[in-house]
Amino acid sequence: MDLGIKGKVALVAASSKGIGKAIAFALADEGVNLSIFSRSKDEIERTASEIRTHFTVDALASAADVTSKEQVDQVIETTVQTFGGIDILINNAGGPPFGFFDDFESPDWQNALELNLLSGIYLAKKVVPLMKKRNWGRIVNITSIAVKQPIDGLILSNTSRAGLIGFSKTLSNELAKHNILVNNICPGRIYTDRIKTLAEKRAAQSGIEYEKAIEEMEKDIPLRRIGTPEELAALACFLASEKASYMTGTTIQVDGGLLRGLF
Numbered sequence: 284m285d286l287g288i289k290g291k292v293a294l295v296a297a298s299s300k301g302i303g304k305a306i307a308f309a310l311a312d313e314g315v316n317l318s319i320f321s322r323s324k325d326e327i328e329r330t331a332s333e334i335r336t337h338f339t340v341d342a343l344a345s346a347a348d349v350t351s352k353e354q355v356d357q358v359i360e361t362t363v364q365t366f367g368g369i370d371i372l373i374n375n376a377g378g379p380p381f382g383f384f385d386d387f388e389s390p391d392w393q394n395a396l397e398l399n400l401l402s403g404i405y406l407a408k409k410v411v412p413l414m415k416k417r418n419w420g421r422i423v424n425i426t427s428i429a430v431k432q433p434i435d436g437l438i439l440s441n442t443s444r445a446g447l448i449g450f451s452k453t454l455s456n457e458l459a460k461h462n463i464l465v466n467n468i469c470p471g472r473i474y475t476d477r478i479k480t481l482a483e484k485r486a487a488q489s490g491i492e493y494e495k496a497i498e499e500m501e502k503d504i505p506l507r508r509i510g511t512p513e514e515l516a517a518l519a520c521f522l523a524s525e526k527a528s529y530m531t532g533t534t535i536q537v538d539g540g541l542l543r544g545l546f
């Protein structure tokens with residue numbers, strides 16, 4: 284299926300590896316030109332080089348932290364200079380530390396809000412005027428299944444991501460008249476470095492092998508396996524496309540059935 288976005292420009296945040304990288308690849312496969320960024324210059328340049336090797340699109344790489352307004356401003360300025368605008372924003376970031384209420388103090392809460400809530404709001408603030416000029420836009424926020432079912436031991440994530448859902452639902456209503464669509468994707472368990480770290484922690488805490496910890500994580504997933512970044516990227520790419528033209532304000536999990544609720 285041709286998703287109808289060949290030649291468009293996507294800004295993909297936090298995309299040197301994992302879910303962000305898989306989304307960048309999926310968009311490149313659709314002929315979308317890319318501006319990608321993450322904190323590590325070497326890693327993001329390596330990813331851009333892989334994209335240029337495998338696909339016939341342009342890939343601009345920048346080293347920037349999503350929580351730094353100055354660095355994000357610089358990325359957007361360079362993207363606009365290079366491509367003339369931005370049509371698609373994939374709002375992604377790293378995840379906050381694992382832990383419980385007693386583990387964290389005020390700076391930890393501030394950092395989590397900056398990483399998983401305020402960064403997304405700032406990116407939207409900068410990109411929406413560019414989308415309005417073209418009367419076309421797609422914003423896809425990568426959040427977590429935690430927004431539908433809070434996860435034990437991830438209190439920072441559970442709290443900061445909930446705010447992004449309220450923000451993006453409101454934004455979707457405000458921007459619909461400009462043909463700018465805003466949707467959220469909730470990863471369940473997707474096999475990236477983040478899930479590997481979680482499995483290593485669980486293995487160390489319980490005195491079991493890493494493989495056993497992964498098996499434990501797969502047990503309560505109805506599909507009985509951890510998902511791949513590509514399986515999540517397929518939905519992100521669709522929501523970023525022309526084909527998703529009647530979808531806005533949604534929050535969809537990609538979780539192999541892990542969520543036990545109705546919505």
Ligand SMILES: NC(=O)c1ccc[n+]([C@@H]2O[C@H](COP(=O)([O-])OP(=O)(O)OC[C@H]3O[C@@H](n4cnc5c(N)ncnc54)[C@H](OP(=O)(O)O)[C@@H]3O)[C@@H](O)[C@H]2O)c1
Nearest residue numbers: 297299300301302321322323348349377378427472473475
């Ligand atoms: N994987 C899962 O099962 C799962 C489940 C639920 C939610 N999520 C969430 O989905 C998002 C992506 O997860 P992932 O599994 O793909 O993680 P990952 O494999 O650890 O990759 C994270 C990516 O984000 C970049 N990054 C991290 N902090 C950044 C920052 N402050 N500014 C710019 N880039 C930053 C990293 O590159 P640099 O280090 O170079 O910056 C890397 O490219 C995270 O918010 C995660 O919590 C993931």
